[in-house]
Amino acid sequence: MDFDPASFMPPRSQPTDFDEMYRDHSLWAARLGFLLTGDSGLAEELVQEAFLGLFRHAHRVDNPRAYLRTTLVHMAQRNRRREERRSMAHRIVARRDLVSDGANELVDVVVKLPAKQRAVIVLRYYEGLNESEIANSLGCAQGTVKSLASRAIDRLRKEILG
Amino acid sequence: MTHNIVPPSIEEQLRAALVEVADFITVDPTPAAWPNGDFSRTRARTGRVLALAVVALVLAVGVGVGARLTTSRTEPRLRASEPARTSTTRSTTTSATPPSTKSSSVRFVDEGALTVPRTYRTGAISLLPPPSGAQPALTALDAFRQLTDHATLPWKGAAPTAHLVLALATISDFGPTNTNSTVTPFIDHRFAWVAIYTHVPSANIDDLGGAGPTGGVGLVTPASTEVSSTAGQSDYTFLVFIDAQSGAVLDSQGTTAS
Numbered sequence: 001m002d003f004d005p006a007s008f009m010p011p012r013s014q015p016t017d018f019d020e021m022y023r024d025h026s027l028w029a030a031r032l033g034f035l036l037t038g039d040s041g042l043a044e045e046l047v048q049e050a051f052l053g054l055f056r057h058a059h060r061v062d063n064p065r066a067y068l069r070t071t072l073v074h075m076a077q078r079n080r081r082r083e084e085r086r087s088m089a090h091r092i093v094a095r096r097d098l099v100s101d102g103a104n105e106l107v108d109v110v111v112k113l114p115a116k117q118r119a120v121i122v123l124r125y126y127e128g129l130n131e132s133e134i135a136n137s138l139g140c141a142q143g144t145v146k147s148l149a150s151r152a153i154d155r156l157r158k159e160i161l162g
Numbered sequence: 163m164t165h166n167i168v169p170p171s172i173e174e175q176l177r178a179a180l181v182e183v184a185d186f187i188t189v190d191p192t193p194a195a196w197p198n199g200d201f202s203r204t205r206a207r208t209g210r211v212l213a214l215a216v217v218a219l220v221l222a223v224g225v226g227v228g229a230r231l232t233t234s235r236t237e238p239r240l241r242a243s244e245p246a247r248t249s250t251t252r253s254t255t256t257s258a259t260p261p262s263t264k265s266s267s268v269r270f271v272d273e274g275a276l277t278v279p280r281t282y283r284t285g286a287i288s289l290l291p292p293p294s295g296a297q298p299a300l301t302a303l304d305a306f307r308q309l310t311d312h313a314t315l316p317w318k319g320a321a322p323t324a325h326l327v328l329a330l331a332t333i334s335d336f337g338p339t340n341t342n343s344t345v346t347p348f349i350d351h352r353f354a355w356v357a358i359y360t361h362v363p364s365a366n367i368d369d370l371g372g373a374g375p376t377g378g379v380g381l382v383t384p385a386s387t388e389v390s391s392t393a394g395q396s397d398y399t400f401l402v403f404i405d406a407q408s409g410a411v412l413d414s415q416g417t418t419a420s
Contacts, residue, residue: 019350031184040187048330049293052353055407095186103179110180125173126180157172 018055021064026051029068030092035122036076038111040092046075047092069127070137077115109159117152120145269323270357272302276329282399287415289329292353298406302326305355305404312411313402324357324402331356331403333415349403349412359400 029050033043050071054064061067096104110121116138123129123137131149135142170178275296280289300308305326315321331354334347403412 019346022350023346027187027189030189031187034187035180035184045293048290048351049295051351052293052296055353091189093188094183095188096183098186099183102175103182106175106179107183110176121176122180125177126184153172156176160172160175 018058021054021058022051025065025068028065029072032069032122032127033072033076034092034094035107035110035126036072036119038107040094042076044092046072049075066137069123073119073123073137074139077119106156106160109156113152113155116140117148117155120148121152121156124149269321270302270306271323271325273325273327274302276327280329282401283335283415286333286335287401288332288334289327289356290332290351292328292330296328296353298328298353298355300355300404300406300409302328302355304409305406306357308404308409308411309357309402313404313414315402315414316400316416322359322362324359326355326357328406329354329356333403333413352403352412353406354412355404355406357402357404359398362398362400 026047029047030043033047033050034040037043037046050068053071054061054067057067058064099107110118113121119138120134123134129137131142131145134145138145276289276291279291281287282289298305306324309315309324330351331349332347332351333349335345340346398416400414400416402414404410405412
């Protein structure tokens with residue numbers, strides 16, 4: 001029996017939908033990825049992987065942004081950048097030379113927090129999520145989120161305020 | 163009377179700092195120059211040469227057997243159930259015998275997943291390494307068959323050798339023009355097999371004849387450099403994009419800059 005390429009192809013609308021999703025969410029994802037990792041190269045890899053996952057599962061993803069957020073948070077916790085890609089030029093450009101010293105200093109401390117604490121801080125204060133939503137994104141209990149946030153704030157306070 | 167100025171809380175400072183840093187993060191659509199390699203990768207590559215040679219030998223034998231089987235059957239075409247080969251078999255020269263009647267001696271080189279970004283046409287066409295673990299639904303051979311069956315190819319004479327790489331492909335200067343004069347690319351970070359023909363002599367190019375199967379959709383901004391037989395250039399680079407998941411031939415582009 002001859003192979004019918006049409007039966008093998010996704011619906012015609014899928015690439016267009018995905019392109020729209022990419023346009024709608026790529027800058028936001030790049031920013032979240034950077035804040036979660038503090039590394040534009042790693043953020044770029046994670047964002048690419050997150051969008052690839054979204055492409056594969058687009059047919060059963062109701063909320064692309066929530067999917068991307070959760071994927072980025074999880075990948076940022078377990079991924080380390082591949083050494084072989086370290087010299088790659090980056091498409092995600094962080095112009096931190098244009099940022100105030102105070103903000104740079106604070107974000108530097110955030111980036112040095114343990115991954116879960118960092119994720120809680122970014123999701124709470126950049127994404128504006130509540131404890132329940134953060135718990136869903138991280139896949140942990142609300143109590144854990146509270147504890148992580150408390151420890152992170154204590155540490156930030158010590159680092160910044162002395 | 164004195165006023166006590168209450169400093170912002172650590173939470174307020176955090177919120178402001180994160181937003182301020184994020185506001186200065188952008189995504190550069192056209193990276194100016196990508197490094198063509200680095201020392202650590204060169205060392206790693208050297209270590210893989212022997213393994214690749216073994217894989218190449220096994221593949222050459224396998225494809226030879228497969229080619230014989232293909233010519234002996236009337237059932238050609240893609241096999242959707244065939245698992246995609248991993249990207250470790252790069253640099254394997256394969257003599258393919260696709261069912262197309264367009265050419266009986268076409269050849270391609272499977273270079274596997276791209277490891278170093280490439281740009282063409284002064285950055286308007288960019289190929290990025292696909293994410294680690296990304297698996298195409300099509301093998302290079304499948305993609306090559308789609309190419310020979312469905313793409314509009316401009317060769318006057320014998321088809322040159324295609325080099326197939328797996329990449330995230332973007333063509334930023336070609337696509338429907340929006341009302342504000344910006345261009346929405348047809349292909350934007352698409353996971354694709356890209357067939358690259360390099361150093362194609364102008365004498366072997368007839369006419370591109372548009373942008374392949376997706377050409378003509380909406381109002382199209384033409385590519386900045388079109389290949390034509392009257393361009394007076396000695397050689398060209400010609401790229402054909404095949405969706406790595408669906409097998410659809412997405413586009414074909416030519417450039418005088420490699």
